[in-house]
Amino acid sequence: xxxxxxxxxxxxxxxxxxxxxxxxxxxxxxxxxxxxxxxxxxxxxxxxxxxxxxxxxxxxxxxxxxxxxxxxxxxxxxxxxxxxxxxxxxx
Numbered sequence: 852x853x854x855x856x857x858x859x860x861x862x863x864x865x866x867x868x869x870x871x872x873x874x875x876x877x878x879x880x881x882x883x884x885x886x887x888x889x890x891x892x893x894x895x896x897x898x899x900x901x902x903x904x905x906x907x908x909x910x911x912x913x914x915x916x917x918x919x920x921x922x923x924x925x926x927x928x929x930x931x932x933x934x935x936x937x938x939x940x941x942x
Contacts, residue, residue: 863895863898863899863902863915863919865888865891867912867915867916867919868884868887868888868891868919868923869884870916871887871916871919871920871923871929871936871937872884872887872923872928872929874920874936874937875929875930875933875936876933877929883928886928887923887928890922890923890926890928891919891922891923894922898915898918898919898922901914901918902914902915902918905940909940909941910940913937913938913939913940914939914940916937917935917937917938917939917940918939920935920936920937
């Protein structure tokens with residue numbers, strides 16, 4: 852079990868939040884970045900749960916970006932009118 856948790860932590864890094872913000876044309880620095888990182892950390896358990904449900908054949912990195920994007924849109928950090936830049940990989 853420890854090995855699995857270690858793998859999930861390797862899959863999700865603060866830089867992933869920056870990647871999602873940059874893809875939406877948002878400058879990932881200062882208060883915006885801190886707020887986005889805070890939201891991501893609040894949902895860390897849910898992110899880990901979703902990642903654990905994915906089959907091994909799915910790109911975990913792409914899934915992480917899609918999950919983070921969805922959460923940041925739901926929290927209003929990324930305007931939903933911009934549309935999605937990352938799609939959840941097919942199972």
